[in-house]
Amino acid sequence: MTTRILCVGDLHLGKRPGRSPAGIDPAELGPAAAWKRCVEIALAQKVDAVLMAGDVVERIEDRFAAFESLRAGVQRLTEAGIRVLGVTGNHDVEALPRLAQLLPDYGLLGRGGLWEEVSLGTADPVSVVGWSFPARHHSDSPLADLPPRTGRGLRLGLLHCDVDQPHSAYAPVTSAELASADADAWLLGHIHTPGALDERTPRGYLGSVVGLDPTETGRHGPWMISVERGALQFEHLPLAPLRWERVVVDVEGGDLLGALDRAASQVERMLAKEGANPLAVGVRVVVGGSPADPDEFERDLRRLREEPFERNGDGFVVFVDKVIDATQPELDVLNRSRRGDHPGLVAKRLVALEEGGDEARDVLRTARKAIGDDIARLAQRLGRENLGIDDETLTRALERAGVEVMAKLVSQVDERPKGAGATATVEATAAEGDDR
Numbered sequence: 401m402t403t404r405i406l407c408v409g410d411l412h413l414g415k416r417p418g419r420s421p422a423g424i425d426p427a428e429l430g431p432a433a434a435w436k437r438c439v440e441i442a443l444a445q446k447v448d449a450v451l452m453a454g455d456v457v458e459r460i461e462d463r464f465a466a467f468e469s470l471r472a473g474v475q476r477l478t479e480a481g482i483r484v485l486g487v488t489g490n491h492d493v494e495a496l497p498r499l500a501q502l503l504p505d506y507g508l509l510g511r512g513g514l515w516e517e518v519s520l521g522t523a524d525p526v527s528v529v530g531w532s533f534p535a536r537h538h539s540d541s542p543l544a545d546l547p548p549r550t551g552r553g554l555r556l557g558l559l560h561c562d563v564d565q566p567h568s569a570y571a572p573v574t575s576a577e578l579a580s581a582d583a584d585a586w587l588l589g590h591i592h593t594p595g596a597l598d599e600r601t602p603r604g605y606l607g608s609v610v611g612l613d614p615t616e617t618g619r620h621g622p623w624m625i626s627v628e629r630g631a632l633q634f635e636h637l638p639l640a641p642l643r644w645e646r647v648v649v650d651v652e653g654g655d656l657l658g659a660l661d662r663a664a665s666q667v668e669r670m671l672a673k674e675g676a677n678p679l680a681v682g683v684r685v686v687v688g689g690s691p692a693d694p695d696e697f698e699r700d701l702r703r704l705r706e707e708p709f710e711r712n713g714d715g716f717v718v719f720v721d722k723v724i725d726a727t728q729p730e731l732d733v734l735n736r737s738r739r740g741d742h743p744g745l746v747a748k749r750l751v752a753l754e755e756g757g758d759e760a761r762d763v764l765r766t767a768r769k770a771i772g773d774d775i776a777r778l779a780q781r782l783g784r785e786n787l788g789i790d791d792e793t794l795t796r797a798l799e800r801a802g803v804e805v806m807a808k809l810v811s812q813v814d815e816r817p818k819g820a821g822a823t824a825t826v827e828a829t830a831a832e833g834d835d836r
C-alpha cells in the first residue's frame with residue numbers, strides 16, 4: 401500500500417490577493433481558498449498526513465481570520481484519520497502556537513527551536529522531524545542541532561529556513577548542510593518560489609500555496625509525496641485558485657486588444673496542458689513591437705485602467721493585471737532588453753521600471769542615492785525640508801531619461817561599421833512567451 405503525504409508550503413492565511421477579476425469574490429482566490437483545496441485533495445486521495453512548513457498565518461493580527469479556516473480544515477482531516485503536523489515560520493512564530501493551543505489536533509513540531517520527531521505509524525514506516533522558529537529572527541542554522549535518527553524507515557525533515565543566505569535572520573542553512581543532514585527529504589518553507597523537488601534532489605522549497613502577488617508566477621500548490629517500499633516520489637499539484645503569469649507578446653502591427661487576446665490564448669493553452677484549474681489567472685503582459693496606430697495604442701492603454709481586460713477561459717477567468725508597454729517603435733525596447741550591450745542594459749531597466757517589481761525598486765533606490773545630495777541642496781535653496789519626490793514622479797523622470805539615453809546609445813551602436821552592427825538587427829517575432 402502506498403503512503404501519501406500532502407506537503408503544504410507558505411500559506412499566509414490573512415493575506416488577500418492584490419487584484420482579482422470582477423465577479424469573483426477575492427476570498428475565493430486567497431490563502432483560505434487554497435487551504436480548502438488542499439484539505440479536499442487530502443481527503444479525496446486519502447493521504448496519511450498533511451505537513452505544513454510554516455508561515456501558515458501572515459501576521460499575529462490575522463489569527464482571527466485564520467482560525468476558522470484552519471479549525472475547519474484540521475477537523476475534517478482529523479475526522480478522516482489524517483494527521484496534521486506543522487512547524488512555525490518567521491511570520492507565524494506567535495500566531496501558530498496560539499492557534500495550536502486552541503486546536504489540539506494540530507501537531508505543532510519543534511516548539512521553542514527544539515527538534516522533535518514523530519512517527520506517522522504508516523505501513524511503510526515514515527517519521528517527520530521538525531523545528532519551529534523560537535522567535536521572529538534566528539541567525540543560526542537549526543541543522544547544527546539536528547539529532548541523529550533513531551527509528552527505521554524514511555525520515556522527512558520539515559523546516560522553515562533561508563537556504564544559501566549566510567547573513568539571513570531567518571534560520572540560514574546551506575544547501576550542502578541540507579544535502580548531508582540526516583533525513584531522506586527536506587520540505588522547506590520561507591521562499592515562495594517552489595523548488596524542483598524530485599527523487600534525485602528530495603529537498604527544496606514547497607513554495608507559496610497560492611501566488612500572493614503578481615510576481616509569484618507559474619505553478620503553485622501543495623506537493624504530494626508518495627512512499628512505496630521505502631522509495632519517495634514527488635508531485636507538485638497546481639491547486640492554487642488564483643494563478644499569476646507573465647506573458648510576452650508582440651503587437652505585430654495590430655492593436656492592444658489583439659495583443660491581449662493572443663496573450664490570453666497563450667495562457668489558456670499552457671494551463672490546459674498542465675491540467676491546472678484555477679478560478680482566475682492574472683496576467684502581466686509585456687507588449688513589444690510596433691502597433692498599427694501608436695496614438696490609439698496609447699489611448700487604449702489608458703482606457704485599460706478603467707475597463708479591465710477579462711476573458712473567460714475553460715472554467716477560469718483570464719484577467720490582465722498590468723500591461724508593460726515595451727513598444728517603442730523606434731527603439732524596440734523589448735527586444736533590446738534581452739541583450740547584454742549598453743542599450744540593452746538601459747532597456748532592461750526601462751522594462752523593469754514599467755513592471756514595478758523588485759528590480760524597479762532597486763533602480764529607484766539607486767537613483768535616489770545618486771541624486772540625493774542634489775535634491776537636498778535644491779530643497780535647501782528653496783527653503784524646504786524636502787521636495788517630496790514620490791516613486792511615481794521619479795519613475796516617469798527615469799523613464800524619460802532612459803529613453804533619451806537609449807536613443808543615443810542605439811544610434812552609436814547602429815552606426816558602428818559592420819560586425820558590431822549585426823547585434824543591432826532584431827528578430828522581429830522572437831517575443832512569444834519564452835523570456836523565462
Ligand SMILES: [Mn+2]
Nearest residue numbers: 455489490590
Ligand atoms: Mn517565512
